[in-house]
Amino acid sequence: MTWTASRTYSLAARKVPVVDGQIIGIARHGSHNATVKLDTGPVAVDILFAHPRTKPSATLHETLGFATVNTSTGIALKVDERRQTSIPGIYAAGDLANPGMPSVTTAISQGATAGISAQQSMLV
Numbered sequence: 216m217t218w219t220a221s222r223t224y225s226l227a228a229r230k231v232p233v234v235d236g237q238i239i240g241i242a243r244h245g246s247h248n249a250t251v252k253l254d255t256g257p258v259a260v261d262i263l264f265a266h267p268r269t270k271p272s273a274t275l276h277e278t279l280g281f282a283t284v285n286t287s288t289g290i291a292l293k294v295d296e297r298r299q300t301s302i303p304g305i306y307a308a309g310d311l312a313n314p315g316m317p318s319v320t321t322a323i324s325q326g327a328t329a330g331i332s333a334q335q336s337m338l339v
């Protein structure tokens with residue numbers, strides 16, 4: 216059984232319907248109800264959880280020519296385990312380099328790694 220089939224089976228077992236189709240629009244009704252417009256027809260929902268893909272809000276990374284990675288949750292700067300970008304000597308942390316796990320704690324942790332790595336690169 217494939218992962219998708221397995222997931223569909225698990226949802227069906229919990230009486231959660233799975234509707235196929237490409238989302239072409241969302242109409243909001245009040246604070247909690249919405250109609251998701253699919254190319255196969257509309258689906259009314261009580262609550263809508265959406266996870267849009269993220270992308271950098273500025274274009275500095277493009278201007279400077281940083282390598283990026285296209286992840287399932289958005290575009291991020293490519294960094295190594297020391298948080299060094301594709302341009303030696305430049306380090307990145309936070310949402311810009313981590314769209315998959317965006318949180319203050321993660322950004323702080325990565326910032327510490329980036330800072331320590333930058334300092335070590337100047338000492339070695």
Ligand SMILES: Cc1cc2nc3c(=O)[nH]c(=O)nc-3n(C[C@H](O)[C@H](O)[C@H](O)COP(=O)(O)OP(=O)(O)OC[C@H]3O[C@@H](n4cnc5c(N)ncnc54)[C@H](O)[C@@H]3O)c2cc1C
Nearest residue numbers: 272273274275308309310311312316317318319320321322
């Ligand atoms: C609605 C919402 C709720 C969230 N709730 C939580 C939560 O409860 N707990 C949690 O841990 N995380 C939460 N997060 C995620 C968290 O806010 C981020 O992961 C975190 O702020 C990332 O920190 P950052 O420094 O990478 O980016 P940011 O906090 O986005 O900081 C980037 C900064 O760069 C500035 N900037 C952008 N472009 C330029 C430019 N060209 N020049 C100068 N400055 C620029 C921006 O103005 C901004 O101040 C939430 C996010 C959202 C959107």
